[in-house]
Amino acid sequence: MFFVDTVELEGLGNRSYLAGGEQTAVAVDPPRDVDQVLAAAARRGVRITHVVETHVHNDYVTGGLELARITGATYLVPAGARVSFARVPVADGDAVDIDADAGLTLAAVATPGHTPHHTAYVLAEAGNPVAAFTGGSLLIGTVGRPDLVEPRLTEQLARAQHASVHRLADALPDKTAVLPTHGFGSFCSSAQAGGDATTIGKEKAANTALTSDVDTFVAELLAGLDDVPAYYAHMGPVNARGPEPVDLTRPAVADPDEIAARLAAGEWVVDLRSRIAFAEGHVAGSFNFEADGKLATYLAWLIPWGKPVTLLAESPHQLAEAQRELSRVGIGRPAAAATGGPADWLRAGDAPASFRRSTFAGLAEQRQRRDSIVVLDVRRDSERADAFIEGSVHIPLHQLPGRVGELPEGEVWVHCAGGMRAGIAASLLDAAGRQVVAIDAGFDAAYEAGLPVVAGSASAAGSTAGRLTVDEHGEDGSTA
Missing domain, CATH: 3.40.250.10 (Rhodanese-like domain)
Structure with a gap:
């Protein structure tokens, strides 16, 4: 019998895996804090003999090198990945025994697309595929994004991504479990996962990469790519050099x-x-x-x-x-x-700072009082493309620290899609000395509050609009 345990990286929207038999196991795409994986192995009573990477990660620091050092495991990294540390390069078709007594083997399958060297791993029991660790290739209902390596390679990698997922779907039985690393909130995914678990058969029926021709797939994939977090530029180089062991000792206390x-x-x-x-x-x-x-x-x-x-x-x-x-x-x-x-x-004599929180209904009431305010939308471009409040200023959250000076004068009412990012933005504005109100509500409430919401492609028209003003007739300067 075999097992597969999932290590959730909920904050990053990723998953790592530990899989094996009664005695030995393999760790797939482990996180930097390897104690989680070691604990999972201890609970199972197994020894980690192999650590594998599907690719050099762009969205988090790997713990693979450290885990292999601690356990003495063989460290498998795709041969095409340019790294500066000792590892066992793995190529398409290579296979290793994970637990010989249980008849468990792991075979590498070249799946370029998310990166040029991306490799999936198929776990087989007595020669029968039971699970595919697909990393950033075949995800639940989508695929890994192809634009994180080099802009000039993006379309080429998108086409490779289409071919790779078809290769997996054609080679594996429908009941094979698909176990991706990305897709649960990670920006490495071209879209978010459509569920919590899947199989090859389910993906054949529902994944657009498997139901669309290559040209349609590539066009839609490239059109839907979202912003890339700035820190991604540092993750690949860190992982290629070989990360230092993590230091989780408590920091010095600040008075x-x-x-x-x-x-x-x-x-x-x-x-x-x-x-x-x-x-x-x-x-x-x-x-x-x-x-x-x-x-x-x-x-x-x-x-x-x-x-x-x-x-x-x-x-x-x-x-x-x-x-x-x-x-x-x-x-x-x-x-x-x-x-x-x-x-x-706070030092003695210092008072805490604060700011107001409200809702979209509160914003609507503020407008009815004919107050002149600034409405700031900090959602990403793709979110605003669906709908936006007429006359609102649009500065995505990740651009806000460098663009605070672009905001018109006046009280700023800031919103996002649910409240979390508005809270971050409000704190940035408050620290910059702006009078701010954080709208802590889901964007659907903007419709319910009767605010003038513009839907569809027309959203671009309001992306740089300024203050919401009141004209001499007592109506705001927007149109419904």
Whole structure:
């Protein structure tokens, strides 16, 4: 009998796997914090004999090299990947025994597309394929994006992606489990997963890569590609060099004077509490990235790479989990940290800063009072293309730190699709000295509130609009 255990990287939208028999196992695309994989192996009572990478990752720092060092496992990396460390290069058709007594083998299948060297691995029991670890090739209902390597290669890789997933679908039985690394929130996916589990047969019926001809697939894939997080530019090189072992030791404790000094020096002080707690009271100048949100993705996307970061958490547990999450994207041990709340972080005599939270109904009421305000939409271009509030300013969240000066004067009401990114944006604006209101609601509520929402391709027309003003007749300057 065989097993497959999943290691969820929920914050990054990825999965790693441990698979094997009664005695030995293989780890697939392990995270940087390898203790999770070691714990999974200990629970199973198995020894990790092989560690494999489907590709050099662009969205997180791998733990493969460290896991192989700790366990003495054979480290398999696609032969076409340019890396600077010792490994066993694996090519199409290569196979290894994972658990001989259980009849488990793992075979490499070249699946270029997500990267030129991408390789999937098929687990077979007594010669029968039972699972395919597809990395960033065949995902649930979609495929990995082909534009993370080199812009001039994007179309070529998109066509290769189509051929690769067809190769898997043609070669494997319909009941074979498909176990991708990406697709659960990761920006490495060209779209988000359409479910939690799948098989080759299900993908044949539902995956557009398998139901569309290559030209249609490529055109739709390229048209739908979204923004790439800035930190991706650093992940590939780190993984190719060979990451250093992760350091999860607790950072030095920062007292109120040190927190103030680090803010004065232009360093980032990040408050990990909920956006509700942050809005009610926080250290002036600090930024809010909720520990329970997509902390690693958005903090790594926005922070200038290499800038020291100090973490403020409500508990030691929250701090430890945030440090672990950030280590996965190459943000090393924080410069300092503190736990508790604003009363513990502020110097004597300093008052906490705060700002208002509201809803789309609150925005509608504000407009009816004929107040002149700025409505800021921090969603990505692809989201705004579906619908937007007439007259709103559009600056995607990841561009906001460098574009705050473009906002018109006045109170800024900021929204996203659900509230989390609006909370981040509000903290950035508050730190910049702007009067801000965070709209903490799903965008569908904008329709329900009677706000003038423009749908469809016309959205581009309002992407750089300015303040919502009131004309002499008491109507806002937009049209329904």
